[in-house]
Amino acid sequence: MSRYRLYPEVLFPVPYLDCLAAAKHFLSPAVLEKYLIDPDRVAVAGDSAGGNLAAAVAQAISVDESMAVKFSVQALIYPALQALDFNTPSYMQNQHMPILRRHTMVQFWLQYLGADLSLLPQLIVNNHSTSQHSGIPPELRSRIDWSALLPQKFKKNYKPIMVEKGSQEILKKVPGFLDVRAAPLLAGPEVLAKCPRAYILTCEFDVLRDDGLMYAQRLQDAGLSVTNEHYEEGFHGSFSFIFWPTDFAVGKKSVRAYINWLQKNL
Template sequence: MRSSLVLLTALVALAAYYIYIPLPSSVSDPWKLMLLDATFRGAQQLSNLIHYLGLSHHLIALNFIIISFGKKNALSSAQVKVRDTAFDGVEVRVFEGSPKPDEPLRRSIVYIHGGGWALASAKIKYYDELCMAMAEDLNAVIVSIEYRLVPQVYFPEQIHDVVRATKYFLQPEVLQQYHVDPGRIGISGDSAGGNLAAVLAQQFSQDASVRNKLKLQALIYPVLQALDFNTPSYQQNVNTPILPRYVMAKYWVDYFKGDYDFVQAMVVNNHTALDVSEAAAFRAYLNWTSLLPASITKNYKPVVQTMGNARIIKELPQLLDARSSPLIADQEVLQHLPKTYILTCEHDVLRDDGIMYAKRLVNAGVDVTLDHFEDGFHGCMIFTSWPTNFSVGVRTRYSYIKWLDQNL
């Protein structure tokens, strides 16, 4: 009996040691976030073991675990009709809200899920529930794109998928089939999906073949650049769940099918050092000392290396491509973008990507709403149902859908 008690105490202590991480007091539901983070870290470590044993690629294994916990069939409700189909060969899940009697044509959002270009699905419960809520609350048609993921495909194939599916949907005959108003269509996405949504908006604003222009874009804690991993938010939240800096850098390298040996050099900005001439032209677009307010920059200092690793940019020129980093797009591109909503969270390495993009868009004359949550963390908006229900998740979702309702 005594030995069992000792063993139980040891196991509890070990679990507490694994779960506990120091978190700011201002973050939403800190103990619940610790448990969520510990679960995700455990899944990552298991997938890395599977990779090490040669059984599967670690991202395929990790995505299998994620989808196994939450995949949902296309289930309709009294208010929303749901079905899986394909737009120009790209899988999509379509959510059709009930039309209003006085509005025969509905508004619509094309939604792109997050997951580091490698994880998650339009068919897992978190995104299914989000799109169901959007379709019902907005009486809208929501097209959630099931784009291909790393390591099946790499940059820019994910972009090609969302462009193809969206162009197909924007055809007059398809909009007519779904009873969608061609003048009330927006693009949206979270995290890596926010990156793809921003890229798509930039491309469509310049594409003369796209007759039905997007009315708005709504970006949820978007990934927007890979040239500076030492913005104030990257420095402040270097080890904050659910997206530590090192993990974000690895997602970028995975997206470009790069060498993991580059990751450590990138997190100290060796890829954009002063002696890396290719990066010089883009530094002005990422000068956060001028793009961020003093309340954000505080006492943080820019990390600019004198001597770096020019091999990284030579082998991964995608780092300097605005199709991967929409924050570095030319001003002439930004000025043609539609009304924009950007949601950022204080406890997120990507906070400053969103704030800098908002500033650049405002400077270009775009109507921008920046919606910041002081207790938010990366990914919080999809966590609204038990057991991963966070108060900030409910509030961010409400604020996001309210803005869409007022502006679409």
């Protein structure tokens, strides 16, 4: 994505709005003509937090009837897509895995949404997404229900953690948890159906693995063409570890596959 403003200078939704503004500018007929860009071959892409923003921007552009040109491809590299369940199988399996531990990811969400970091212990045990919270109806919960969206090999023996009472005040204090601009996985099927075809890279040893896998499934359910490249030996950030002395075979392999996919699909 573009050089959007970052925490701590700004909080959500400013980074998202920066990226959306940049996307709209780039997709304008005047800019496309100036740089001789084929309007049928424009992609939006990002990794990790950038993957979050790329997915959110792709959704916004897709449903914006004022946009004559839209993205033809969205490429998401281990994206962060939801903040209601920090006990998915991948969050549990990889909670202590470098370079992105579960506590660190929860902290990042709190910082991005401008929330008090003292809430972290409650988020770790899903106290912010209590089953009795009226702001999370069953239909909305189904959009992040990993027990239904993940293949069995990823679910393993993990069980959903659904707190009955918890703290209903957290979502009132931090509404960003339920904002699709921050959590693209919460978008409705009518929005996903209008999105561009997708490339989603996921890694086995990554707390964000299940976010990407669930999004891939939901996009497919909405009728989209989705390529999900999953790396059994991959970890969060491995896509960037391709240069000596921190070069990994999985990093080089994933970059080659990504470029190959772009050449064939963009």
